[in-house]
Each structure stands twice: as C-alpha cells, then as structure tokens.
Amino acid sequence: MAGFTHVEGLSSADVQRLRATYEPLAQSVRELVDATIRSEVDADDVAAAKAHIEAATELLRARQIDGPFGVRITSDGDRMPWGNPAIGIRNAIAPPLRMVRDDDGVMSTDFHLGAAYEGPPGHVHGGIVAMVLDHVLGEVAANDPLTPRFTGTLTIRYLRATPLGDLRAEGWITRTDGIKTFAVGHVRDAAGITAEAEGVFIPPKWARG
Amino acid sequence: MAGFTHVEGLSSADVQRLRATYEPLAQSVRELVDATIRSEVDADDVAAAKAHIEAATELLRARQIDGPFGVRITSDGDRMPWGNPAIGIRNAIAPPLRMVRDDDGVMSTDFHLGAAYEGPPGHVHGGIVAMVLDHVLGEVAANDPLTPRFTGTLTIRYLRATPLGDLRAEGWITRTDGIKTFAVGHVRDAAGITAEAEGVFIPPKWARG
Numbered sequence: 001m002a003g004f005t006h007v008e009g010l011s012s013a014d015v016q017r018l019r020a021t022y023e024p025l026a027q028s029v030r031e032l033v034d035a036t037i038r039s040e041v042d043a044d045d046v047a048a049a050k051a052h053i054e055a056a057t058e059l060l061r062a063r064q065i066d067g068p069f070g071v072r073i074t075s076d077g078d079r080m081p082w083g084n085p086a087i088g089i090r091n092a093i094a095p096p097l098r099m100v101r102d103d104d105g106v107m108s109t110d111f112h113l114g115a116a117y118e119g120p121p122g123h124v125h126g127g128i129v130a131m132v133l134d135h136v137l138g139e140v141a142a143n144d145p146l147t148p149r150f151t152g153t154l155t156i157r158y159l160r161a162t163p164l165g166d167l168r169a170e171g172w173i174t175r176t177d178g179i180k181t182f183a184v185g186h187v188r189d190a191a192g193i194t195a196e197a198e199g200v201f202i203p204p205k206w207a208r209g
Numbered sequence: 210m211a212g213f214t215h216v217e218g219l220s221s222a223d224v225q226r227l228r229a230t231y232e233p234l235a236q237s238v239r240e241l242v243d244a245t246i247r248s249e250v251d252a253d254d255v256a257a258a259k260a261h262i263e264a265a266t267e268l269l270r271a272r273q274i275d276g277p278f279g280v281r282i283t284s285d286g287d288r289m290p291w292g293n294p295a296i297g298i299r300n301a302i303a304p305p306l307r308m309v310r311d312d313d314g315v316m317s318t319d320f321h322l323g324a325a326y327e328g329p330p331g332h333v334h335g336g337i338v339a340m341v342l343d344h345v346l347g348e349v350a351a352n353d354p355l356t357p358r359f360t361g362t363l364t365i366r367y368l369r370a371t372p373l374g375d376l377r378a379e380g381w382i383t384r385t386d387g388i389k390t391f392a393v394g395h396v397r398d399a400a401g402i403t404a405e406a407e408g409v410f411i412p413p414k415w416a417r418g
Contacts, residue, residue, distance in 0.1 A: 003330060021252045022245070028262045029238075029245050032269075033301045036231070036238050037278050037292045039269035043230045049265040053237045056261035060241075060248035068324035068331065068373060069246050083246045083327050085334050092242045093302045093325050115277035116302050118292050120413065121212060122277065125294050126347065126360040127340030134336035151335040155364040161413070164277060204329065204370070 003206045010074040022082070022090045029092035030116075037115045071148075086135035097132065097169075099139050107140035107185075108170045117164065124162040129187055130154070133197035136171040141181040141201035143173075149181060149201035162187055162194040171197075179203060212415045219283040231291070231299045238301035239325075246324045280357075295344035306341065306378075308348055316349035316394075317379045326373065333371040338396055339363070342406035345380040350390040350410035352382075358390060358410035371396055371403040380406075388412060 032053070039046070069083030069090065082090040087097045095117075097109040111132075119125025134154055141149040171185030184198045241262070248255070278292030278299065291299040296306045304326075306318040320341075328334025343363055350358040380394030393407045 005330065021255050022248075025255050025259050025262075026245050028259050028266070029241055032238055032241070032262050032266045035266045035269035035273065036235050036301060037297070037299050038273040038276075039231075040272045040274060041269055045268050045271065046230050046234050049268040050234050050237050052261040052265035052268070053234075053241050056258040056265075057237070057241045057244045059254050059258040059261070060244040060250055062254065063249045064244065064247040065249060067247075068327040070327070070330040083324055085326055085328070085337055088246070090246050091325055092245060115292055116300055117294055118277040118279070119294070120357065120359065121214065121279040125340070125344070126363070127343035128294055130339035130343050130363060130365075131334070131336030134339055135334070138335065148329065150329065150370060151365075151367050153364065153366050154335070154339060155362065156339075156360075157362050158360050161359060 003204075005070040005072045007072045007074050007080075010076070010078070012074070012076045012078055015074060015076075015078045015080065019089065026088075026090050026092050033092055033116050034114055086131060087139075097135060099136070101140070104172075105140070106170055106172045107136055108168065109136060110166070110168050112166050113164050115164070120161055122164060124164060124167075126158060129158070129162050129195050130156050130197075132169050132187060133171070133185055133195065134199070136169045137183040137185050137197060137199040138201055140171040140173060140185070141183045141199070143181075147203055147207055150204050152180070152200040152202050154197060154199040156195055156197045158195045160194050163189055165189070174198075179208070212413075214279040214281045216281045216283050216289075219285070219287070221283070221285045221287055224283060224285075224287045224289065228298065235297075235299050235301050242301055242325050243323055295340060296348075306344060308345070310349070313381075314349070315379055315381045316345055317377060318345060319375070319377050321375050322373050324373070329370055331373060333373060333376075335365075335367060338367070338371050338404050339365050339406075341376075341378050341396060342380070342394055342404065343408070345378045346392040346394050346406060346408040347410055349380040349382055349394070350392045350408070356412055357416055359413050361389070361409040361411050363406060363408040365404055365406045367404045369403050372398055374398070383407075388417070 072080040085093045088094045117128045186193045281289040294302045297303045326337045390410045395402045395405045
C-alpha cells in the first residue's frame with residue numbers, strides 16, 4: 001500500500017494559498033449537493049443547472065491529478081488530508097469535521113448535518129453516524145498526526161435516532177496494548193448522547209518504521 | 210419522530226419522469242465532487258468554475274422543499290428514498306448503492322468508489338466501509354421495504370484496507386428474536402473479503418403499527 005505523498009517545494013504559505021483557493025470551491029459544491037436534493041424546479045431549469053455544472057467540471061478537469069488526492073505531507077510538515085470524506089476541506093462529501101484535541105487528550109468536533117446526511121426522515125443515516133465515530137476515534141488513536149492508525153474493529157450502539165442539525169462528537173483513548181490503541185466516544189445532540197462507539201486501532205505496516 | 214411522507218397524486222409514471230429529471234443532475238454533481246478534489250487549475254479557473262456552481266445552485270433553489278427530502282411513499286406504493294446518502298439517486302454523496310435481493314434472501318450491491326471516498330492513500334475511509342455495511346445489513350433486515358429497521362448495534366472487523374475501485378457488499382439475516390433482527394455481511398474486492406460486519410436491527414416505534 002502506498003503511504004503518504006511527500007510534497008517538496010510547498011511552503012506553509014503555499015498551502016494557505018491553495019486552501020484559500022479550493023476551500024470556498026468545495027463549500028459551494030456542498031451547497032449544490034443540498035440544492036440538488038431539495039429542488040422542485042422543472043425539467044428545463046434542471047437542464048440549465050446541469051449545463052452550468054458540466055461547464056464547472058470541464059474547467060476543473062482541464063488540469064487534474066491522475067487518481068485520488070491521497071494524504072500529502074509538505075517539507076514544512078503541513079499535513080493535507082484534503083480529500084478525506086470526513087474532514088477533507090476539498091471534499092464536498094465531508095461536512096467537513098474540524099477536529100480539536102483538548103489538554104486532557106479528548107478529541108472533539110462540533111458539526112452540522114443537513115439534508116445530504118438523512119437516513120430515517122429528519123434523522124442522520126446510521127452509517128454517517130458510524131463514519132463520524134470511526135473518524136473521531138481513529139484520529140484520537142493517532143496521537144502523532146504523522147502516524148496513522150487504521151481501524152481494526154469498531155462497535156457502535158445506537159441509543160436513539162440522531163436528529164439532523166447541530167451535533168457534537170467526542171473520543172478519547174482508554175488504553176494501549178502493544179501496537180493496539182483502544183478508544184471510545186459518542187455522538188450527542190443538545191439533549192444528550194445518541195450513539196456510543198468503541199474501537200481498536202493499529203498502525204499500518206508501512207507506518208511502523 | 211416523523212415517519213414516511215405519504216405523497217398523494219403521484220403516479221408511477223410521474224415518479225419515473227421525476228427520476229429521469231433528477232438522477233442525471235445528481236450524477237453530474239458526483240462528477241463535480243470528484244473534479245473539485247482532483248483539480249490542479251489556477252485560482253482564476255477555480256473562480257470561474259465556482260461562478261458556474263453558484264449559478265446552478267441559484268437555479269435549483271428558485272423552488273425547493275423546506276427541509277430534507279425524507280422518505281416518500283406514493284399512493285401507488287412507490288418508495289422514494291432519493292435523498293439517502295447510501296442509495297439516494299438525488300444525493301451526490303451516495304455512490305449510489307443499487308441493492309439486489311436474490312432468491313435466498315441475500316442482499317448485495319456492486320459499486321465503485323473513487324477519490325471522494327478515500328481515507329488512507331488509495332484506500333476507502335473506514336467510516337465509508339461502515340456506512341456501506343450499515344446500509345446493506347439494515348436493508349436486508351427490513352424484509353418488507355415499507356417497514357424500516359433502525360440499527361441497534363453494529364460491529365465491524367476490518368481484515369485489511371479496502372482499495373478504491375470496484376467493490377461488492379453482501380448481507381443476510383441470521384436470526385430473529387422478537388422485534389430484533391440479526392444480520393451479517395461483508396465488503397469484498399476481487400481478492401476477497403476486506404471487512405465483516407454483524408448488526409442488530411429493530412423497527413422504530415412509529416413503524417410498529
């Protein structure tokens with residue numbers, strides 16, 4: 001398996017410039033994903049919108065990388081997981097989650113999920129809840145951001161349906177045993193916890209150095 | 210919790226017409242999501258693409274439903290889970306999965322995951338694997354398509370990283386116990402199984418009649 005892509009010649013200022021270019025683009029695509037689900041306009045207006053979308057895609061594809069984005073590490077040490085479907089600022093599928101680690105080692109993220117994440121009417125798809133929890137637990141398990149941890153096992157208990165809207169997820173490490181890191185966490189809304197998770201995470205062979 | 214939205218006055222022909230209008234639109238947005246991640250064009254071209262995207266969104270938002278899409282059931286009995294992030298034909302986040310139930314009750318889906326689903330470089334995000342498995346197991350547990358099952362618990366064992374590309378997922382019921390349905394399944398690539406899952410599914414109170 002390929003590891004990180006090490007990108008030479010990109011300064012932190014270059015990374016900020018690229019971020020300023022592509023983050024608003026992806027945000028506009030997120031709005032479009034939502035509008036595509038919720039629109040009630042007629043076939044002619046849909047056709048006109050589709051023509052605009054295809055024009056945008058053609059402009060963006062004029063020069064593109066050959067394959068997925070990967071996880072890029074610059075020579076300045078900037079980590080760019082920008083294509084990631086949970087946290088990727090360039091990925092319109094990602095809410096994106098913005099992860100914060102506090103002084104006690106708790107990883108948390110406050111986020112908002114709208115129409116694009118709906119499973120049961122008005123509520124978050126159970127698989128999206130799983131994706132958020134997998135990401136938060138995996139990220140807290142990777143204490144060193146340059147040493148990834150892959151999920152070994154993940155168990156989720158759904159206490160009640162998670163409503164669409166403003167949510168928070170938290171995760172922390174409970175213990176380590178050799179290369180295994182054990183983590184737990186939950187998703188909550190304003191009324192309390194909706195789903196709990198526990199997982200075991202291990203570094204991939206290529207990152208065990 | 211709100212249940213299904215029952216839509217009156219929509220014939221199966223109307224549903225087909227709406228599908229013919231909105232399915233290609235969402236497919237064009239999927240292409241755009243991919244192009245947004247992989248593009249290397251400069252800031253001017255990104256700005257031009259963004260203007261097209263905003264024009265498309267404005268056209269689509271001229272008339273839209275007030276909230277998420279829900280799960281619509283027509284008076285003809287057509288089920289329209291079109292906003293769903295796993296199978297929704299109107300949701301650009303969804304691959305979308307196309308589910309097939311065989312004569313033995315095995316639910317399966319062949320699908321392709323590209324750059325938008327990448328976690329580890331070249332491989333599927335573990336949370337996306339979880340989302341696919343949650344959906345396949347939940348769908349097979351809901352024998353009657355009009356009686357939803359919510360996930361109670363879900364456990365996933367990741368045997369190895371799942372490569373991006375062509376994949377298949379399968380799920381089947383192992384037993385039932387009162388309102389609980391137990392299901393298992395897996396995701397596989399051409400070389401074999403990459404992740405296994407087992408889950409317990411229960412109908413929400415509003416669907417227990």
